[in-house]
Amino acid sequence: MRRAIELSIRNVHSGNGGPFGAVVAKDGVIVGEGTNQVLATNDPSAHAEVIAIRAACQKLNTFQLKGCEIYTSCEPCPMCMGLIYWARPGSVYYGNTAADAAKIGFDDAFIYHELTLDRSRRSIRMQQVLHEEALTGFEAWQKKPDKVPY
Secondary structure (H helix, E strand, O other), rough: HHHHHHHHHHHHHOOOOOOOEEEEOOOOOOOOEEEOOHHHOOOOOHHHHHHHHHHHHHHOOOOOOOOOOEEEOOOOOOHHHHHHHHHHOOOEEEEHHHHHHHOOOOHHHHHHHHOOOOHOOOOOOOOOOOHHHHHHHHHHHHHHHOOOOO
């Protein structure tokens, strides 16, 4: 956790993004780390947890982090939380809370609220189109004999 906090402080001074750092550890060894790189890369998905998880998956040559722990300087946002569930680590430890982040301008409450709304009431229009055509990709997946489920 101290490494995640250290990364968050360094990132403040680097100008690459917000005050967030994260590490992934396996058996007590750091296998991936990251800082928020949103401003440096103009990529809204470049959160510290995303960067750390990508690095760990590359190092471990896997798309799941079973048996790993994630240490992050702040409680994960909704996007990072989704990624964490997909990566399947054993546990997540965080320093600051979402409420702490909101106090300094990083407030994700509106996203949590939006997710509770019916699609027709969300602030960003969500509309299904070409459903039948889109299903052909799913049908191809279902028929694929050597697919790797995840």
